[in-house]
Amino acid sequence: MDLRIQRSVVSTLRTRPKAVEIGPFVAGFDPDTASPFVNYATPIPDVPITAADVDALIGAFTGAGRKPRLEYVVSTTPELEELLLGAGFTVEVRHRYLVCTPQTLTVPPVPEGLSLTEPTTDPQRAALSAATAEAFGALWEASEADVIRLRRSQERGGIAIAAFTASGECAGGGQATPPSDALCEVAGIGVREPFRRRGLAAAFTAEITRRAFDRGVDFAWLEASGGDSWRVYERIGYVPAGHRLYISKN
CATH class of the missing domain: 3.40.630.30 (Gcn5-related N-acetyltransferase (GNAT))
Structure with missing residues (x-):
């Protein structure tokens, strides 16, 4: 499940107006906004990552005039966090995600009005x-x-x-x-x-x-x-x- 979700994030970023592949990363840039919630990168699963790759990623963000930022499923690239921290990155937040299937979904009524x-x-x-x-x-x-x-x-x-x-x-x-x-x-x-x-x-x-x-x-x-x-x-x-x-x- 982790791997499928991470792959889907990669696919989503590849559809951005200015998607860029930097070694083992995909960065999704949007020229219409500098928001870090829109402009970010994610690692491609099962591709080795080095400190030089992280430096190249930082350079790509700097060249695009955007804040270097990543979002990703931790288990798919467990070695990446240490490399990012070593390059001066700071953890914003750690989230646990939730999943739902057709079998578990319950649809409640819409509030009146x-x-x-x-x-x-x-x-x-x-x-x-x-x-x-x-x-x-x-x-x-x-x-x-x-x-x-x-x-x-x-x-x-x-x-x-x-x-x-x-x-x-x-x-x-x-x-x-x-x-x-x-x-x-x-x-x-x-x-x-x-x-x-x-x-x-x-x-x-x-x-x-x-x-x-x-x-x-x-x-x-x-x-x-x-x-x-x-x-x-x-x-x-x-x-x-x-x-x-x-x-x-x-």
């Missing part, structure tokens, strides 16, 4: 992008580039779900990456403060996951940032699995 829809127009995509940015504490500013990335993902088979009130206000939503090796990542799950604690995150996470399974995905995976979100995802059928590392160099 809200409806779930897949954005099909750019204004709907913009509303979803703005709502999730707000839900994450404005760590980034929603922009036209977010709309473009979301539209591009949907065109390649990715899924997006937004929750709207009857008046058209977006309460939050989330996405799933285009399928790769019959799996996908569910990500960007965010609910705006006025709509929290009503079961909405569970509802649209389950709906995104259900739609992924309807499109032939074998299992979906996601990461939880804290105890509350863990409980949300476990209630709809996600179970803890492997570990991922986020690490960067200032």
Whole structure:
């Protein structure tokens, strides 16, 4: 499972507007944003890595005007962390990811007064992008580039779900990456403060996951940032699995 997920991350980065292969790494650069959450690299499984490879990776990020940063499943390249730390990288966070299968998924009801829809127009995509940015504490500013990335993902088979009130206000939503090796990542799950604690995150996470399974995905995976979100995802059928590392160099 760890290997399949890491391979899917590699495949996803290879679809970025400016994907670059640097020895045993794939870096996904986006010219429309300098966000480190969008621009990062990951190792290719089963390919040896040396300190010189890490230096080359740093050089590629520097040349692109981006912060050197990686995300990867730890078990697939266990020797990499020591090399990165030796090159001046700092661990941002370690996450344990969760997985769900069609057999374990439970789809809860949608909270009253809200409806779930897949954005099909750019204004709907913009509303979803703005709502999730707000839900994450404005760590980034929603922009036209977010709309473009979301539209591009949907065109390649990715899924997006937004929750709207009857008046058209977006309460939050989330996405799933285009399928790769019959799996996908569910990500960007965010609910705006006025709509929290009503079961909405569970509802649209389950709906995104259900739609992924309807499109032939074998299992979906996601990461939880804290105890509350863990409980949300476990209630709809996600179970803890492997570990991922986020690490960067200032």
